[in-house]
Amino acid sequence: MTVSLRQLEYFVAVVDAGSFTQAAADLHVSQPGLSNQIQSLERQLGGPLLERLSRGVRLTPAGRIVLPHARASLAHAERARTAGLRASGIDAGELHVGTLYSLSVGVLPAALNAWRNTYPDVAVRLVEFRHTDDLIEAMEAGRADVAVGPTPPNWTGPLREIGSEAFWLVGPPGAFPASRDAVDLTTLAQFPWVHFTPPSGLADILDAACQTANFTPHAAVRTEQSSSALNLARAGLGITLVPGNIIPAHFDGSLAEPRPRVLRPLSVYTRTRPDPITAAFIDAIADETLANPGHLEHLY
Numbered sequence: 001m002t003v004s005l006r007q008l009e010y011f012v013a014v015v016d017a018g019s020f021t022q023a024a025a026d027l028h029v030s031q032p033g034l035s036n037q038i039q040s041l042e043r044q045l046g047g048p049l050l051e052r053l054s055r056g057v058r059l060t061p062a063g064r065i066v067l068p069h070a071r072a073s074l075a076h077a078e079r080a081r082t083a084g085l086r087a088s089g090i091d092a093g094e095l096h097v098g099t100l101y102s103l104s105v106g107v108l109p110a111a112l113n114a115w116r117n118t119y120p121d122v123a124v125r126l127v128e129f130r131h132t133d134d135l136i137e138a139m140e141a142g143r144a145d146v147a148v149g150p151t152p153p154n155w156t157g158p159l160r161e162i163g164s165e166a167f168w169l170v171g172p173p174g175a176f177p178a179s180r181d182a183v184d185l186t187t188l189a190q191f192p193w194v195h196f197t198p199p200s201g202l203a204d205i206l207d208a209a210c211q212t213a214n215f216t217p218h219a220a221v222r223t224e225q226s227s228s229a230l231n232l233a234r235a236g237l238g239i240t241l242v243p244g245n246i247i248p249a250h251f252d253g254s255l256a257e258p259r260p261r262v263l264r265p266l267s268v269y270t271r272t273r274p275d276p277i278t279a280a281f282i283d284a285i286a287d288e289t290l291a292n293p294g295h296l297e298h299l300y
Contacts, residue, residue, distance in 0.1 A: 002044075003041060003044055003045070005073065005074065005077050006037065007037050007038070007040060007041040007044075008041070008070040008073055008074055009027075009074060010023070010027065010029075010034055010037045010038055010041075011038060011041055011049060011050075011066070011067075011070055012067070012070050012071060012074060013026060013027055013034075014034070014038065014050060014057060015050075015057070015059065015063075015067060018056045018057065019055075019056045019057060020034055020035060020038075020052075020057070038050065045062065045066065046062075047060070047062050048060050048062065048063070049062055049063035049066055050063055075143075076142070078094070079094075079096055079142075079145065094122070094123040094124070094125055095122055095123070095124050095125070095145055095146070095277065095278065095281055096125050096127055096143070096144045096145045096146075097124055097125070097126055097127065097144060097145070097146055097147070097148060097281075098127045098128075098129070098135050098138050098139055098143065098144030098146070098147040098148070098149070099126060099127070099128055099129070099135065099147065099148045099149055100128065100129055100130070100131075100132065100135060100149050100150070100201060101128050101129070101130060101224070101225060101226070102202060102225075102226040102242075102243055102246060103148060103149060103243075103266070104126055104128055105225075105226060105227050105246050106165075106226070106243050106244075106245030106246035107148070107165070107243075107245055107266070107289055107290070107291065108126075108148060108285075108289075110288055110289075110290065111284060111285045111288040111289045112124060114284055114287075114288040115281055115284040115285070115288075118280070118284065119277065119280065119281075122277060127143060127144045130199060130200045130201060130224060131199050131200060131201040131204075132149060132150045132152070132201050133201075135147055135149045135150075136152045136155075139269070139270075139271060140271070142271070145270070145274075145278055146268060146269070146270050146274065146278055146281060146282065147268065147269050147270070148162075148266070148267075148268045148285055148289075149266065149267070150201070150264050150265065150266060150267075151265040151266065151267040152267070152269065155267075155269055157269060157270050157271045157272060158269060158270050158272070158273060158274065159267050159268075159269040160267060160268050160269070160282060160286055161265065161266070161267050162266050162267060162268055162285060162286050162289045162291065163265075163266055163289065163290075163291035163292070164263040164264060164265045164266065164291055165243045165244065165245055165263070165264050165266060165291040165292060166243075166244050166257070166261060166262070166263055166291075166292050166296075167205065167209070167241050167242060167243055167244065167258065167261075167262035167263070167264070168241070168242060168243075168244045168247060168255055168256065168257060168258070168296070169183055169188075169239055169240070169241055169255065169256040169257070169258050170229075170230055170233045170234070170239065170240050170241070170242055170247070170253055170254070170255060171233050171234075171238075171239040171240075171253060171254040171256075172233065172234060172235065172236040172253055172254060173252065173253060173254055174254060175239055175253075175254035176254045176255070176256040177256075182256065182257040182258065182259040182261075183256040183257070183258060183259060184213075184259045185209060185210060185212070185213035185258050185259065185260070186213040186214065186215070188210075188213070188215075188239065189210075189213065189214075189215035190218075191217075191218075191238065191239050192218055192219075192220035192237070192238035192239070193206070193217040193218060193219055193220060193238045193239060193240060194219075194220065194221055194222075194223065194229045194232045194233045194237055194238040194239065194240035195217060195219035195220075195221070195222045195223075195238075195240070196222060196223060196224065196226075196229065197222045197223060197224045200224055202226060202229075202241075202242070203222075205241065205262065205264065206240070206241045209241060209258065209262050212260065219238075220237055220238040221237050221238065226242045226243060226246050227246055229242055230242055230246060230247065230251075230253075233253065234251070234252075234253035241258065241262065243264070244292050244293060244296050245290065245291065245292060245293050247293070247296065249293070255296075266289070266291055268282050268285045268286060270282075
């Protein structure tokens with residue numbers, strides 16, 4: 001016998017609900033029927049996955065190993081279902097979009113809003129990562145339908161460039177000269193920095209920029225999120241380097257363009273020729289994405 005998706009669904013439901021009784025209610029099935037499916041799954045896998053307690057359940061060591069694979073199998077099945085709907089021209093289902101955390105804050109909101117106005121019945125699930133390498137690996141493994149991120153080197157599937165985002169220096173009020181001249185990075189070697197937590201791709205960008213200026217930035221504080229770095233720098237904990245598209249229009253901290261400029265080319269890409277709905281999403285992203293916000297253009 002082979003393991004069925006229903007058995008995996010029931011197993012995950014019991015884990016998430018914390019009990020057979022609640023899982024049966026959530027799934028609208030009888031508790032004996034649910035128990036029989038779990039027992040059948042355990043027989044096929046060679047041992048117990050759940051320890052039955054007086055109040056609830058607990059995963060066995062085997063159950064802890066099986067659980068992430070069960071979740072992944074269910075996710076793959078759902079993506080296959082929605083891809084089939086989209087390939088059939090049915091404007092429904094869910095589109096899985098791989099991206100980076102910073103892009104989901106600064107680049108995607110306006111584009112996703114325009115997309116939803118045209119395809120309100122197609123849900124979008126963001127699959128977010130800290131590093132470009134993780135995003136590329138996830139796309140190659142089929143964990144997302146389409147990716148919006150830094151242009152991947154040597155990508156063999158369909159790819160469409162959507163511009164380059166510019167990075168800006170940010171600090172508390174008065175941190176940089178009031179003139180509109182760009183700030184030479186070599187002059188910032190002694191400053192404390194709001195840095196990023198490895199393995200964030202933003203940490204790599206900041207380190208590389210400082211390396212071109214022949215210094216290693218002193219990290220006063222580290223964070224994983226670009227929006228947090230913006231706020232921490234504004235509060236005076238150090239200066240930082242962030243994508244300009246996350247900087248709000250009425251930001252009252254200090255801003256400066258670094259010299260040399262720091263740019264990150266962006267693209268939207270897929271593994272194979274996109275289905276009609278995915279292709280429409282790519283068009284919307286390409287048309288609506290602003291890699292660099294207009295409110296920063298008046299500064300220089």
